[in-house]
Amino acid sequence: MSERVHILDMTREELREQMAAWGEPTYRADQVRHWLLRELETDPARMTNLSASLRARLAAEATLNPLVLATETVSRDRMARKALFTLSDGQAIETVLMLYDRRRTLCISTQAGCGMGCPFCATGLSGFTRNLTPGEIVAQVLHYARWLHDPEAGGRDAAPVRRPTNVTNIVVMGMGEPFANYNATWQALRMLTDPQGFGLGARHVTLSTVGIVPGIERMAEEPLQIGLAVSLHAPTDELRNRLGPINRRYPIAQLLVACRHYVERTRRRISFEYALMGGINDDLIQARQLADLLDGLLCHVNLIPLNPVEGSPFQPSPPERTRDFVAELKRRGIPATLRLRRGIEIDAGCGQLRRRVRQELPLRAIRAGT
Numbered sequence: 001m002s003e004r005v006h007i008l009d010m011t012r013e014e015l016r017e018q019m020a021a022w023g024e025p026t027y028r029a030d031q032v033r034h035w036l037l038r039e040l041e042t043d044p045a046r047m048t049n050l051s052a053s054l055r056a057r058l059a060a061e062a063t064l065n066p067l068v069l070a071t072e073t074v075s076r077d078r079m080a081r082k083a084l085f086t087l088s089d090g091q092a093i094e095t096v097l098m099l100y101d102r103r104r105t106l107c108i109s110t111q112a113g114c115g116m117g118c119p120f121c122a123t124g125l126s127g128f129t130r131n132l133t134p135g136e137i138v139a140q141v142l143h144y145a146r147w148l149h150d151p152e153a154g155g156r157d158a159a160p161v162r163r164p165t166n167v168t169n170i171v172v173m174g175m176g177e178p179f180a181n182y183n184a185t186w187q188a189l190r191m192l193t194d195p196q197g198f199g200l201g202a203r204h205v206t207l208s209t210v211g212i213v214p215g216i217e218r219m220a221e222e223p224l225q226i227g228l229a230v231s232l233h234a235p236t237d238e239l240r241n242r243l244g245p246i247n248r249r250y251p252i253a254q255l256l257v258a259c260r261h262y263v264e265r266t267r268r269r270i271s272f273e274y275a276l277m278g279g280i281n282d283d284l285i286q287a288r289q290l291a292d293l294l295d296g297l298l299c300h301v302n303l304i305p306l307n308p309v310e311g312s313p314f315q316p317s318p319p320e321r322t323r324d325f326v327a328e329l330k331r332r333g334i335p336a337t338l339r340l341r342r343g344i345e346i347d348a349g350c351g352q353l354r355r356r357v358r359q360e361l362p363l364r365a366i367r368a369g370t
């Protein structure tokens with residue numbers, strides 16, 4: 001069985017080398033990238049400006065789209081859609097498209113599973129399988145970009161697109177910890193923000209980390225102006241240790257030093273994610289502790305009502321406690337927003353569709369190719 005080359009996994013330089021190895025002029029690399037990332041084409045037969053020999057080679061020896069759509073769930077208001085994709089080795093990942101606020105925001109995954117073990121998170125409860133490749137990360141965006149251009153085609157084999165994409169925002173908040181797969185994630189983000197690639201402005205991309213300090217330090221040096229979100233969820237080490245083992249490695253004080261350095265270096269505001277859990281982290285005292293912690297830092301707190309996960313004891317905070325918590329933060333001068341529980345009925349929380357499909361569908365349905 002011959003190994004196919006994965007075109008979306010290649011940098012521009014690597015694709016040039018591949019073209020040379022196939023006896024093609026190196027400018028073909030840019031043409032192929034243009035077809036994949038701008039025209040959103042997946043069928044080499046329609047890449048009309050390539051030589052017939054290159055089209056044949058791409059069809060026979062290359063993979064242009066590493067994802068197979070296994071299931072898609074649509075919210076009742078039809079404003080959120082969640083795709084479950086099967087990868088070539090049978091692993092499953094998910095991607096969510098949200099159509100609220102006149103935005104078309106994609107939430108993408110960087111790993112199959114996650115090894116960080118946060119006990120309130122469906123992905124964390126499922127464990128880690130493997131890192132995604134750059135192409136597997138990019139292809140999630142291309143799938144829904146195709147769908148947005150031609151919903152009838154369902155994201156597959158859409159007719160060639162002659163318009164720029166209209167995905168407006170990307171959040172790296174799906175399955176996995178992006179800083180545990182740093183290089184592939186950034187290679188993907190470079191393709192997605194490259195004006196000659198997918199071409200989305202870096203300011204429209206936000207990456208969320210569980211709080212891996214070396215990752216934050218590294219991101220502070222990146223030239224791309226991608227936004228940073230940090231999942232904080234607790235104002236004290238005692239509590240944060242319970243909400244994720246990562247805090248033992250990078251406790252809050254160390255995390256905030258890295259955050260303050262990041263803001264100084266980039267002059268960009270950090271978002272802190274805080275999932276409100278009833279009786280766990282939603283007390284007014286905790287709101288005050290959080291405000292003290294973030295005092296003077298250029299930041300914004302995103303309060304997320306917890307999306308309850310089967311098999312986890314954590315429950316969402318009741319509405320009045322949530323309201324009081326937000327009000328207290330604001331009173332203390334910390335900019336805070338309560339996010340709505342949108343997409344909840346499609347399990348648009350981290351890793352939740354994958355868990356449900358695993359439980360409810362015959363395994364065959366999601367293990368095609370294994």
Ligand code: SAH
Pocket residue numbers: 120121122172173174175176177178208209210211230231273275304305306307308309349350
């Ligand atoms: N691993 C990264 C990014 C993926 S998780 C991180 O942890 O930041 C994206 C966000 O979803 C994180 O803020 C995470 O804490 C949050 N999250 C996970 N499970 C959740 C749940 N059940 N309800 C609400 N938010 C959840």
Ligand code: SF4
Pocket residue numbers: 114115116117118121122123124125174175176177210231244350
């Ligand atoms: Fe991993 Fe993020 Fe889920 Fe924690 S919250 S287990 S880091 S995906």
